[in-house]
Amino acid sequence: MKTCKRCSVELDEALSRCPLCQQPVEGEVIGERTYPLYGQRNEKGELIEDHDHKARHRKKRLQNNFIFITILLLSVTVVMNAMTFNGDYWGVYIISSVLYLWFSVKHTILSNNRACRKILLQAMALSVFLAVIDVMIPEIHSLIDYGIPLVLAASVGVEGLLLHFRKSRWKSYVRDFFVMDLLGYLPILLFIVGIIDVLWPSVVAALVSFLTLSSQFAFSFKRFKDELRRLLHH
Numbered sequence: 652m653k654t655c656k657r658c659s660v661e662l663d664e665a666l667s668r669c670p671l672c673q674q675p676v677e678g679e680v681i682g683e684r685t686y687p688l689y690g691q692r693n694e695k696g697e698l699i700e701d702h703d704h705k706a707r708h709r710k711k712r713l714q715n716n717f718i719f720i721t722i723l724l725l726s727v728t729v730v731m732n733a734m735t736f737n738g739d740y741w742g743v744y745i746i747s748s749v750l751y752l753w754f755s756v757k758h759t760i761l762s763n764n765r766a767c768r769k770i771l772l773q774a775m776a777l778s779v780f781l782a783v784i785d786v787m788i789p790e791i792h793s794l795i796d797y798g799i800p801l802v803l804a805a806s807v808g809v810e811g812l813l814l815h816f817r818k819s820r821w822k823s824y825v826r827d828f829f830v831m832d833l834l835g836y837l838p839i840l841l842f843i844v845g846i847i848d849v850l851w852p853s854v855v856a857a858l859v860s861f862l863t864l865s866s867q868f869a870f871s872f873k874r875f876k877d878e879l880r881r882l883l884h885h
Contacts, residue, residue, distance in 0.1 A: 767828055775834070
């Protein structure tokens with residue numbers, strides 16, 4: 652090791668100047684170091700490989716590849732449907748399916764969102780997808796009558812369980828839970844305006860929303876009161 656006589660510090664053999672006083676130090680320069688090596692080191696002073704950075708890079712590359720494949724599939728579908736058009740918009744089925752798959756992968760599998768946020772987004776996307784298929788194929792009107800209410804009911808129930816058993820993440824879950832719980836009453840409104848024809852699935856969704864919210868108030872009344880006050884304040 653070299654020593655700077657002015658600063659009385661030991662220096663790396665690869666340094667020709669003291670980094671503190673910028674004065675030349677005597678001795679032969681061994682090796683070359685144009686910049687310091689940053690990062691975490693082990694006990695031997697060796698750099699530790701940043702696995703998180705590599706994981707983020709792989710994730711970003713996977714997202715870009717998936718976006719490219721999605722755009723390619725949508726473009727091919729539109730062109731093929733236009734070239735073979737005979738009054739049948741079959742491309743809508745493929746486009747809606749691809750968009751739903753893309754949304755699910757991006758906001759569920761590849762997303763860092765909280766669990767309740769993922770469930771909320773998935774429930775909304777699946778409901779829209781079922782509605783599109785139902786409109787395009789009137790013969791299977793049961794997707795709106797049964798599918799959407801039951802999807803919303805299941806989503807509300809799962810979020811309620813997460814809120815109850817993951818108390819340490821309560822504050823980060825509760826706002827998404829409020830939105831999901833309100834969506835549980837949507838099928839009843841759709842039944843009232845005549846979009847949904849079958850009543851009981853809508854009643855099930857509304858009942859699950861009511862019971863889930865009531866149970867949360869019963870077990871966490873103070874937390875809910877504080878959160879409601881915070882939401883109204885903002």
